[in-house]
Amino acid sequence: MTTSTIQAPTLWDTDRRNKAERIDAVSSLVNGKFIPTEKITEALELLIQPGDRVALEGNNQKQADFLSRSLAKVNPERIHDLHMLFPSISRPEHLDLFEDGIASKVDFAFSGQQSARTAQLVEDGTMQVGAIHTYLELYSRMFLDLAPRVSLVAAVSADKDGNLFTGPNTEDTPTISEATAYRSGIVIAQVNEIVDSLPRVDIPGSWVDFVVEADKPFEVEALFTRDPRQLTDVHVLLAMLTIRGVYEKHQVTSLNHGVGLDTAAIELLLPTYAERYGLKGKICTHWALNPHPNLIPAIETGWVQRISAFGGEVGMSNYVAARPDIFTTGPDGSLRSNRMAAQSAGLYATDMFVGSTLQIDPYGNSSTVTAGRLAGFGGAPNLGSDPRGRRHSSPAWLDMAQGEGQLGIQRGQKLVVQIAETFNAGSDPKFVEQLDAVAVGKKAGMEIAPVMIYGDDVTHLVSEEGVAYLYKAQSLEERRMAVSAISGVSPLGGIANADDIAELRRNGLVGFPEDIGVNPSEASRTLLAAHSMESLVEWSGGLYEPPAKFKSR
Amino acid sequence: MTTSTIQAPTLWDTDRRNKAERIDAVSSLVNGKFIPTEKITEALELLIQPGDRVALEGNNQKQADFLSRSLAKVNPERIHDLHMLFPSISRPEHLDLFEDGIASKVDFAFSGQQSARTAQLVEDGTMQVGAIHTYLELYSRMFLDLAPRVSLVAAVSADKDGNLFTGPNTEDTPTISEATAYRSGIVIAQVNEIVDSLPRVDIPGSWVDFVVEADKPFEVEALFTRDPRQLTDVHVLLAMLTIRGVYEKHQVTSLNHGVGLDTAAIELLLPTYAERYGLKGKICTHWALNPHPNLIPAIETGWVQRISAFGGEVGMSNYVAARPDIFTTGPDGSLRSNRMAAQSAGLYATDMFVGSTLQIDPYGNSSTVTAGRLAGFGGAPNLGSDPRGRRHSSPAWLDMAQGEGQLGIQRGQKLVVQIAETFNAGSDPKFVEQLDAVAVGKKAGMEIAPVMIYGDDVTHLVSEEGVAYLYKAQSLEERRMAVSAISGVSPLGGIANADDIAELRRNGLVGFPEDIGVNPSEASRTLLAAHSMESLVEWSGGLYEPPAKFKSR
Structure with missing residues (x-):
């Protein structure tokens, strides 16, 4: 075969030429890389085209809110049918884009506060959902089949060359910018200020096409702050069971905690209850998580060696800057929190x-998607799944080894622990026959139900009744019995009878408090290392500065 | 609890102060960020301390060979017991470090050409292996428990501020630099030249502590080039079976190819054999792989929409620069190949x-680790495993859905395809009773055998006898029978008898060529879109420039 059989050459630089045309179109509005603040909507109408795939931060914490508010003001007759990529649907105008006909399709990872309206827009056909992802999955697709044509991102400051400084909320910005810049897309960054010299460069100016000074500093939410006052004796009991029945039993050194109250209680029991069992240095030394204020007492008492953070946390900047051995910080002292890396x-x-x-079914499948709410997943599916490509071992990981022992081939497994009270005062039961997610998925026309953590990935389930060691279950039926055994008076409680439960305990599939060495009568808030936000501030030596809404409680 | 119970404050900036001391120590040798070429070994002796964890590129393709040669010259009485992090053990001096007493421990991902000597050094106790990883796993640990104290990296050029331009071989450099810089580690970059202005910035200067101009340009290997002349009719048959029996059957649009000859044949059959079945645009549109020269005919005939590349490939730079719609390139035209992103x-x-x-056992477990060789894994375990955190669906992925259908909970699975001839002319059989990896692992004192791809992750196995649809196997025994059915006259061939095989074919667990619509008598090299390196150059319109060693064949 010779080159004579090659088809007539197509054009191979469509995206690049199209980008050049768009940049030409705004030349009279801009000053080099800089878009005047008041010209932003006009510029967006020239830089974005109908049908574009547009990534918008819409981040877990940090919001490119000046850009989202400006995008919501474009003329829908000019700019429509956008395919939005939101790591997080966080603000009302993110959804206004759909109601106003500017955008029609979305791929996202998390919706949180907007989950009810998101579900409604999907149900009435205003918004088409490509898929709900876990963060790393969405970023990954940005590098292949979902490359953004335009990205709207947020940083603290820019210099004259368009280099960006993100400060502690690095989050998704480097990733989205890279995925866009190297596919001939257009990167537009809002910044709080333009300065002569940056403390450090988080994103090189050669990746950034335009910078605009925002009308006010970007919004950032304190998503990872939990007031210790909210913790009850039940949270303490759950935490005690988890510490002794899981962390100590398997000697877990590296872990991730979600933002729930149960895990907040665990963090506050490390310097007190866990200390009693001589576990310092043996468990919980390496963490992937945001700078949780509730971890301050454990850090101060020497429990924590390293933290890799997905983002910052409001009020924690000075504390983090003063603890560089623990956190990933730059020479400037502030956190670098590259979410893709974390x-x-x-x-x-x-x-x-x-x-x-929020809900767990008899087979251990769980989801935070409940009736009328399309909450998304955030990082949980990624963090809460067994990475089957893993090839290094550790004692905790090897402890899970069940596998196919034949031929000398065996491997461990990640511990995936779900904590669920069998009853929530004043709310629906968590243990249910079927997840609401199944119906929600059907209603939204999704090909698979929006399950957050699959039962076959869960190794441990903890309720105030005890711990189910699901990794030991040899069959679906055995898994179902073990779930039932610790589901108390919930709808699932009756599946396993007294004999079943006795056998499950004998075989180590279920551990009740007395099996684990936990005395429930000891479960009291007094065990917590801090009981209030003020106490956390004290522990931090005054470095932690809680947001106003927490101070006033 | 009050702050009075907090222990005496420990020092929280140990790493940062230690870094400052090291940088002070070289102040008389260096000119700001620049280390004079001839002073490098002296500088390394001051910047590195015994017991340090040192990351060295030691990359898949690009080698920081000036730095590795210089490190091998340090005085082992001053610098010893280093814990090396090598994405790839690639060069002789990487191992000299251990023989000479400079380093004692290693964590790595791939060894390739050094696999025999690596095995020997482990066996005689000269080198202690932490673990063999897949790339993404090793990078991930650099962000948590394996943060490098010092990184030795390579780039094409640096400017006066230490900003780095990597050119097409971006590879691991941004990742290693970031993991080091934000843990108060020291980043030292060798560059081919220092220039006034970079084509683009791949790594900000604020992440880089020192730059040294190398004595010669860094070494880079053409690892992904396969001469079409090496392809036999058997490779063509395997490719035909895989295209029709897997790609077409499941309508696979996004994929990764390894560097084997079998997959090279597939790439060269797309514009010919696969074209015949009207598959263009229906399969193989999105790729994660290096710029394989054998993919040029498929790209030129419009099969390929997007490629996300793990690295560059020698000789492909001009071609890649001329195809920006396909590859991730910068405004300068050259590839950005961030391996972590890809x-x-x-x-x-x-x-x-x-x-x-290289070897596959009766349960489908496979490894490239064979007797006397500790080859490592590279990207295969990551790419060849089901990402259980995935939550978006696609037709191919959903086609694998077996799972637990109960309660409306189901999910798909990644297709993991292994291609293995049942016989290799002049070599040992690939289908074996037990992987050599099991014995190698035991000998090296590893906690788990160095299996590259686990059988329970493999969905399809292809030999010249046919395709085994392992994802349909309901038991280990069924999986074993299916493997046997296509293992020909190999040691595993006798496990399944004629009746077993007939049943496996009826149930769709095994497809022979006639079941799949493949005519083996058609399997001929003449079907390939290119038969030589010269033909690939022609296809590329003269843009591809093969390395000398391939030209001379």
Whole structure:
């Protein structure tokens, strides 16, 4: 075959030429890389085209809110049918884009506060969902089949060359910018200020096409702050069971915690209850998580060696800057929190994920998607799954080895722990016959139900009744019995009878408090290392500065 | 609890102060960030301390060979017991470090050409192996428990501020630099030249502590080039079976190919054999792989929409620069090949991994670790595993759905395809009773055998006898029978008898060529779109420039 058989050459630089045309179109509006603040909507109408795939931060914490508010003001007759990529649907105008006909399709990872309206827009056909992802999955697709044509991102400051400084909320910005810049897309960054010299460069100016000074500093949410006052004796009991029945039993050194109250209680029991069993240095030394204020007492008492953070946390900047041996900080002292790197660390470099859930079914499947709410997944599916490509071992990981022992082939497994009270005061039971997610998925026309953590990935389930060691279950039926055994008076409680439960305990599939060495009568808030936000501030030596809404409680 | 109970404050900036001391120590040798070429070994003796964890590129393709040669010259009485992190053990001096007493421990991902000597050094106790990883796993640990104290990296050029331009071989450099810089580690980059202005910035200067101009340009290997002349009719048959029996059957659009000859044949059959079945645009549109020269005919005939590359390939730079719609390139035209991003894309954004293997056991476990060789894994375990955190669906992925259908909970699975001839002319059989990896692992004192791809992750096995659809196997025994059915006259061939095989074919667990619509008598090299390196150059319109060693063949 010779070159004579090659088809007539197509054009191979469509995207690049199209980008050049768009940049030409705004030349009279801009000053080099800089878009005047008041011209932003006009510029967006020239830089974005109908049908574009547009990534918008819409981040877990940090919001490119000046850009999202400006995008919501474009003329829908000019700009429509956008395919939005939101790591997080966080703000009302993210959804206004769909109601106003500017956008029609979305791929996202998390919706949180907007989950009810998101579900409604999907149901009435205003918004088409490509898929709900876990963060790392969405970023990965940005590098292949979902490359953004335009990205709207947020940073703290820019210099004259368009280099960006993100400060502690690095989050998704480097990833989205890279995925866009190297596919001839257009990267537009809002910044709080333009300065002569940056403390450090988080994103090189050669990746950034335009910078605009925002009308006000970007919004950032304190998503990872839990007031210790909210913790009850039940949270303490769950934490005690988890510490002794899981962390101590398997000697887990590296882990991720979700943002639930149960895990907050664990963090506050390390310097007190766990200390009593001589566990310092033996468990919980390496963490993938945001700078949780509730971890301050454990850090101060020498429990924590390293943290890889997915983002920052409001009020924690001075504390983090003063603890560079623990956190990933730059020479300027502030956190670098590259979410892609931290999610990878959470996937491949930690032995355990511990999360709370809203609903769990008899087979251990769980989801935070409940009736009328399309909440998304965030990082949980990534962090709460066994990375089957993992090839290094650790004692905790090897402890899970069940596998196919034949031929000398065996491997361990990540510990995936779900904590769920069997009853929530004043709310629906968590242990249910079927997840609401199944019906929600059907209603939204999704090909698979939006399950957050699959039962076959869960190794441990903890309720105030005890611990189910699901990794030991040899069959679906055995898994179902073990779930039932610790589901108390919930709808699932009756599946296993007294004889079943006795056998499950004998075989180590279920551990009740007395089997684990936990005395429930000891479960009291007094065991917590801090009982209030003020106490956390004290522990930090005054470095932690809680947001106003927490101070006033 | 009050702050009075907090222990005496420990020092929280140990690493940062230690770094400052080291940098002070070289102040008389260096000119700001620049180390004079001839002073490098002296500088390394001051910047590195005994017991340090040192990351060295030691990359898949690009080698920081000036730095590795210089490190091998340090005085072992001053610098010893280093813990080396090598993405790839590639060069002789990487191992000299251990023989000479400079380093004692290693964590790595791939060894390739050094696999025999690596095995020997482990066996005689000269080198202690932490673990063999897949790339993404090793990077992930660098962000948590294996943060490098010092990194020795390579780039094409640096400017006066230490900003780095990597050119097409971006590879691991941004990742290693970031993991080091934000843990108060020391980043030292060798560059081919120092220039006034970079084509683009791949790594910000604020992440780089020192730059040294190398004595000669860094070494880079053409690892992904396969001369079409090496392809036999058997490779063509395997490729035909895989295309029709897997790609077409499941309509796979996104995938990764390994570097084997089998997959090279597939690439060269797309514009010819696969074209015949009207598959263009229906399969193989999105790829995670290096710029394989054998993919040029498929690209030129419009098969390929997007490629996310793990690295560059020698001789492909001009071709890649001329195809920006396909590859991730910068405004300068050259590839940006961030391996961490591409490995994530390969994990989460592709539906299929296809690789060749050296040995496969009756349960489908496979490895390239064979007697006397500790070859490592590279990207295969990551790419060749089901990402259980994945939550978006695609037709191919859903086609694998077996799972637990109960309660409306189901999910798909990544296609993991292994291609293995039942016989290799002049070599040992690939289908074996037990992997050599088991014995090698025991000998090296490893906690788990160095299996590259686990049998329970493999969905399809292809030999010249046919295709085994292992994802349909309901038991280990059924999987074993299916493997046997296509293992020909190998030692495993006798496990399944004629009746077993007939039943496996009826149930769709095994497809022979006639079941799949493949005529083996058609399997001929003449079907390949290119038969020589010269033909690939022609296909590329003269843009591809093969390395000398391939030209001379």
